[in-house]
Amino acid sequence: MVATLGFGVDVGGSGIKGCTVDLEAGKLHGERIRIPTPDPSKPDAVADVVKDIVDQFGWRGPVGVTLPAVIKRGVAYTAANIDKSWLGTNASELFGERLGLAPADVVVINDADAAGIAEISYGWPDDREGVVVLLTFGTGIGSAVFVDGKLVPNTEFGHLEVDGHDAETRAAASVKDDKGLSWSDWAQRVSRYIRGLEDLIWPDLIIAGGGVSRKADKWLPLLEVRTRVVPAELRNDAGIVGAAVAVRENMHG
Numbered sequence: 183m184v185a186t187l188g189f190g191v192d193v194g195g196s197g198i199k200g201c202t203v204d205l206e207a208g209k210l211h212g213e214r215i216r217i218p219t220p221d222p223s224k225p226d227a228v229a230d231v232v233k234d235i236v237d238q239f240g241w242r243g244p245v246g247v248t249l250p251a252v253i254k255r256g257v258a259y260t261a262a263n264i265d266k267s268w269l270g271t272n273a274s275e276l277f278g279e280r281l282g283l284a285p286a287d288v289v290v291i292n293d294a295d296a297a298g299i300a301e302i303s304y305g306w307p308d309d310r311e312g313v314v315v316l317l318t319f320g321t322g323i324g325s326a327v328f329v330d331g332k333l334v335p336n337t338e339f340g341h342l343e344v345d346g347h348d349a350e351t352r353a354a355a356s357v358k359d360d361k362g363l364s365w366s367d368w369a370q371r372v373s374r375y376i377r378g379l380e381d382l383i384w385p386d387l388i389i390a391g392g393g394v395s396r397k398a399d400k401w402l403p404l405l406e407v408r409t410r411v412v413p414a415e416l417r418n419d420a421g422i423v424g425a426a427v428a429v430r431e432n433m434h435g
């Protein structure tokens with residue numbers, strides 16, 4: 183059987199990763215390419231890397247791209263862990279021009295939203311009803327909220343204020359590494375954060391994503407929260423897969 187293919191690129195603070203995606207299976211199709219994020223990570227430099235990755239695959243079709251930013255109709259309104267010159271940049275136009283693609287063939291979305299789209303499309307098939315929240319624990323905390331499977335885009339729940347602090351500065355996975363916290367100390371911080379979140383939106387399910395979801399057995403059982411929390415199924419590839427789904431579904435925001 184010939185797979186239905188798409189293409190996704192996940193732009194992060196340290197690496198830019200892209201691959202063809204098997205849209206039937208919700209999996210990477212082939213080996214992904216990762217190129218370190220240019221420093222400074224200005225729009226033009228990032229666009230060059232995105233083009234390089236797409237060209238290395240010889241891909242000519244539609245492309246979905248994630249950014250660690252609030253994106254509305256292709257324009258970046260925040261810039262977390264990427265150069266501040268992204269603010270106000272029309273990222274869809276930029277990537278479209280660089281890749282030689284029509285506007286409809288490029289979709290740019292928030293990285294956590296993309297990861298959530300992948301999880302909700304291919305993981306946890308019996309749990310899509312109600313309010314499902316994906317949280318990505320990495321350098322920061324990203325969030326994606328779904329109501330009966332439909333994305334509410336650009337939620338920024340990583341920035342909830344918890345005990346007077348921006349939550350991601352207390353409970354991101356990077357904080358565990360930087361401060362050398364034990365799993366149980368970090369899990370306490372994550373619990374505190376999730377309790378704040380669940381008091382505000384009462385999710386039915388929370389999916390824990392980001393690189394640290396690979397070690398879910400070390401910290402999910404330590405959480406003291408009301409909501410069922412499950413590990414992400416697609417893990418680190420979720421951003422790439424979700425970006426490819428977003429362009430197929432025409433999620434232009």
Ligand code: BGC
Pocket residue numbers: 250251252260262292293294295318322323324325338340350
């Ligand atoms: C940003 C979000 C992003 C998340 C994960 C947060 O700091 O505000 O837009 O999704 O980091 O990269």
